[in-house]
Amino acid sequence: MTDILIPSGTVWLVGAGPGDPDLLTRKAEKLIKAASVILYDALVGRGVLELVPASVRLVPVGKRSGRHSKDQRTISKMVVDAAQAGERVVRLKGGDPSIFGRATEEIEACRAHGIPYRICPGITAASAVAASAGLSLTLRGLARKLTFITAHARAGEELDLDWKSLADAKATLAIYMGKAAAGRISQKLIAAGLRRDTPVLLVENASLPEERQFFTRLNLLAISGSSALGSGPALMVIGEAARQARDVTVPASADIAPHLPVY
Numbered sequence: 001m002t003d004i005l006i007p008s009g010t011v012w013l014v015g016a017g018p019g020d021p022d023l024l025t026r027k028a029e030k031l032i033k034a035a036s037v038i039l040y041d042a043l044v045g046r047g048v049l050e051l052v053p054a055s056v057r058l059v060p061v062g063k064r065s066g067r068h069s070k071d072q073r074t075i076s077k078m079v080v081d082a083a084q085a086g087e088r089v090v091r092l093k094g095g096d097p098s099i100f101g102r103a104t105e106e107i108e109a110c111r112a113h114g115i116p117y118r119i120c121p122g123i124t125a126a127s128a129v130a131a132s133a134g135l136s137l138t139l140r141g142l143a144r145k146l147t148f149i150t151a152h153a154r155a156g157e158e159l160d161l162d163w164k165s166l167a168d169a170k171a172t173l174a175i176y177m178g179k180a181a182a183g184r185i186s187q188k189l190i191a192a193g194l195r196r197d198t199p200v201l202l203v204e205n206a207s208l209p210e211e212r213q214f215f216t217r218l219n220l221l222a223i224s225g226s227s228a229l230g231s232g233p234a235l236m237v238i239g240e241a242a243r244q245a246r247d248v249t250v251p252a253s254a255d256i257a258p259h260l261p262v263y
């Protein structure tokens, strides 16, 4: 069974989903049980790692923004080395491996060394956030476009995004890695024409017991982001779709007044 799923010397890039082990696909669970070694990212949920049999070697290669424990080149080399040593390799990544997951570098490394690889998709953070908040990311007539954005920029670098096309009142923006840039995102979108009162939903640690949700509006995003969020991974949903969020907390900061209606 294990050899059929992962022949020795091959690599599976596996999506671990947003954290909740119940959001792992059945295939991902089979693969992590069939692996001989698993190289996993920092955002892979604890509950997911608990499903890994004791016989499987677990190697953290954890990357969190600003706290990279290994650089990407080293990680790609570790994947290649493990496959060349005849291991059944699972490279376990948070969410979906093909969405802001640096999968390309590892795919290229496998290709360059003639190592067979396959990909098992996972539930991406935007889907988990929408599910937690009980909303749809697209809305008939009101949000006909859904854009996944990474707002991660190296310190001192400008965010290289096409703000004019992003400032579309009939679109939903799902912004990954945007916490540090919340102020700039808000400023740029408003300058490009998006209404100041555009609804925004912030969700930290979606799908995990420590999940927190906040509802705000675009012109208050900077202040809400810094006052409300902790150190967990967080995603922003900007646009009419966010208005459907219910029962979420408005950050209790004196600077955020008047309190916004929770729709």
Ligand SMILES: C[S@@+](CC[C@H](N)C(=O)[O-])C[C@H]1O[C@@H](n2cnc3c(N)ncnc32)[C@H](O)[C@@H]1O
Residues within 6 Å of the ligand: 018, 019, 043, 093, 094, 095, 096, 097, 098, 099, 100, 101, 123, 124, 125, 126, 128, 129, 175, 176, 177, 178, 203, 204, 205, 206, 207, 208, 233, 234, 235
């Ligand atoms: C390097 S990206 C990886 C995205 C991942 N491949 C995916 O498909 O979700 C990491 C970013 O995803 C978002 N993210 C991942 N897990 C999350 C979660 N449980 N709750 C909220 N956002 C999350 C955050 O924006 C975080 O900074």
